[in-house]
Amino acid sequence: MYTFIFFIRVDAFYIDRAECMQFFNFKGCFMGSGLEKTIHSDVKKYEQLKFALLTLAFCLVIGAYTIVKELKDTIFVGIVGKSHIPEAKFLVVFFLIPAALLYATLVDKIRRYQLLSFYCFLYGLILLFFTYLLGSPEHGLLNTVTSPWRIFGWIFFFVLEGFSPFVVGVFWAFANSVSDPAEAKSSYATMVAGSKMGGMATALFAWYMMSNLRDVWFFDFSDVVAHQVLLGLSAVLLLLVPLVIYILMKKVPGRYLHGYEVVYKQEKRNSKAGTANTGMLSGLQIMLESPYILGIFALVFFYESLNVVLSYQRICILETAAKGANGLVSLSHLTGSMFWQRFLMHFAGLVLSLFGVRVLLKRYGEKACLLLVPFLVALLLIYFMVVQTEDSITFVFIGLGSINYSFSQPLRESLYIPTMKDIKFKAKSWIDTFGTKISKAAGSSFVSVAKHAVPGTAGFYCIYTGFFTVLIAVWFLTAYLLGRRYEKAVESNEIIMQ
Template sequence: MFLFIKKLKDRYISAKGNFGAYNFKKLLLLGGAFLFIIATYSVIRPLKTSVFLGLVGKDYQPYTKIITIFILIPILFIYSKLVDKLKRHQVVYYFLTFYVVTIIITALVLMHPTIGLSNTATSPYRIFGWIFYVLIDLYSPLAVGTFWAFANSISDTEDAKNSYGKIVAVSRIGGIISPLLSWFLLEKINMTYTKSIPIILIVSAILLLFACLCIMKLKKSIPGYLLHGYEAVYQAEKQKEKEKKVSMIEGLKLMVTQPYVLGMFSLVYLYEAINVILDYQMQVQMSIETNNAIVGMSSFMFLYTASFNGLSLIFSAFGTSALLKKMGVFFCLFVMPISTILMMFGLLTRPNLSTVVVIMVILRALHYGFNAPVREILYIPTSKDIKFKSKAWIESFGRTGSKVAGSMVNVFYSGTAYLILTRINALLIIGLSTIWTIITLFIGKKYDKIIKENKTIGEE
């Protein structure tokens, strides 16, 4: 590992001298910060599912998405205000610190004898189960999304092609180690889960502090002129600061009025809708197989998370940067929807739980290791308001709105026989993926045109 890092550093320096050395340091610190963010996410996300199913019950999971929609609206207005008042790196600090405090508090509550894990009764009236699920569900748009908004704002397109795959690859190491260690603590250490799960949560919260330290070190050690990002956006933002203040709904307005941004919303929406349909199908079967036991479900989810992160590491380390440099962003955008269609034809031929699990591992690995970093590059030629505010609306409402739609599909077909349900879902997903492919064609062409003309989206 250290030999690989040394070779990578030498290659950066030999190519561009001191400029290359600074770029390597930026890559290393961004990768380190994202490693800790994903290490935390790879623990809290599995626990979000198992704790909710254990406290509240599997039949109520689809309704969490509807609740999240209503909570998101005031949160996003607060987020927009913070983006106006704070510098880019300070927005990252704010949300990472928020989750440090939030996760520690939830860990302490889970240790309570009646509110927490010691109470084994499953009921929709276990209010904390709902709160825990919604808080962790918002981690992706607020913590992960804000990190990428910051990374996009300090990177140009060539920098992104060279580094985003590597940043994701580094982060997957955390995504493999943290769930495996959590699984080991749950299964192999002589400790009750009522103690081990809160300990896992507290450690995961502490990891986020290291992510903050990486961003802090980056800001102090990298010269400011190397953090301008896409130069056309930087110059437009400097001019905009002199001219006017923007409103709190600017992000939503840009998302609705800019076809390019609305297209990016569609990319997120369609992937998440597909994901939630298959994910819920897998989780219901997991709940049945483990008798809804929190330990059994948590262990399964930790191993599942480590599996797709391991495969994601391979995709991001050996495929993402290489394909981006060789084929370009336009071609790479089509990999995910076309792969999804092919996998659904496979599910139609073998409609069983094992196939669903294998497809979910591949689908998530391909998304996190390849599709997500490619999609992030689309934000680079956009204004700060789009990078932060519109992105927050896209990541939150795109994800949550699609999950509501996917959950309603799951509720509608909840009484259907498993074999029939699997085939219905496969056909539905093929249809959604076809729409995804058509939208990708528009987005890819628009991105290439903007880059070629050295323009900025959102500053017209």
């Protein structure tokens, strides 16, 4: 009799874990510890399977992204020319606007896992096509005459600028939609650690290959072929992601993919009422009207603007080191150096994810960890201002990236969990596309103003100290307000609408 009640209650009409435990402890229905252990065992098994597959998918995505992120600029410089990078960063906005509108339309038309699979498959095919074109004597790197009229270079840059919002961003949106706050706290650190391993593997391979071109028999080929190998590898990794997501949807029962249960139920009611599809511009409207979402945008702004400032110093150092005796920059040497730094960043992020983030989240919670991020960044900036050497700039750049990708980004992404689908996918896409561009533009503006300040002078310290102090102070305030709102929503089991 009770076994029959158990299967009707749990399998036919799914309830969340809290309700399920209340059901089993209800007087007259509880049969001892056997059924309780069974349901706990099933929940744990499927949660572990879900996050194992999510970790594998994220590992593949970040492995590909590590290659794409470094090749985007170097290949553009090799085809179009370094002097046109500022124009490319401005013009890319006009490519991203229709791309973001198309994405918003697809959010209303297809399911969450299909959206992720579509973009991974699309970018995988595009990267294979780009791999072929890189070897073209007319359009690719074999043509050593840089020119702004070489259209392939512009298309290459614009399309790969969309990789972060439409592949990495969509993966996070999907992960947030199938996870609840407790799962994020216990499993996001492991998922990020898995992604760091993917990034380390591709970065280490790229660095070793670029550093040993023509020196070992299995790398006895040209710079052009080496870049084709890397781009082709990233394409293959992306094309494997839809397969992993397909296995996830087949092997994990739907009831373990609801995510934040109160949001899931509300979205079901909206779907039945016919109000689920809100249009392509709803994400932009939400971002502009919601203080909570503007706060998340602010977290992106703080990191990206700082990253631009430090990246400028980093590129100058690497470019100088990559010059040969003839005064020309070696493309393979420059690319290899960038990949080596990316490897170090992923390695530091792996250590931070495994031994820091998980413990801190479980012990202190979201708000305290959000406040810890600007504190750690402030320590790095103080070191940067005090030491002022080439090695210190490299160390601070790697440290800032490790903190962002392994600590700050998982925290920032988990803030989307108690929100509706429009915020998770549409508003988030506007932040990931145009929010980052605005942030980088702000950082570039500061670099333009401060680039004439000589390190070690009073003017340099005054300009940089003022910029860093204001940014860190506002970052602390934003982190506190966001953390307080998130924890209040989770504790009261509510949905954050604004």
